[in-house]
Amino acid sequence: MDSFRQAVYRATAQIPSGKVATYGQIARLAGRPKAARAVGQFMAKNNDPKHIPCHRVVGSTGALTGYAFDGVLMKRKKLLDEGVVFKGTRVDLDQSCWNR
């Protein structure tokens, strides 16, 4: 069970509340720095939504890629409640980027 998928699962599950990680960051921790796309694929397929806080995974610019556009706004509020700092429609990675 050491698939890349499992590594991504592990990395994503480690994201602490109030912080967010980028696909690239997760991909890097999973051992495939350039597999950001693949990471998104795993979230999209959502193999384990009950244990993977996909809403804490954002793009390198802090944009909440994925989810329905309306859903993004809802998730934004939820992340704000956890302590994630938003800058407009994007996450303020300067303060809320995981591992920083």
Added chain:
DNA sequence: CAATTGACGTAGT
């Protein structure tokens, strides 16, 4: 097995 797709990232314009 080959081609297409998709929640990305970086660099160039």
Added chain:
DNA sequence: CACTACGCCAATT
């Protein structure tokens, strides 16, 4: 700062 083009990876068809 916004948009475009190219490259990368794994899953699905």
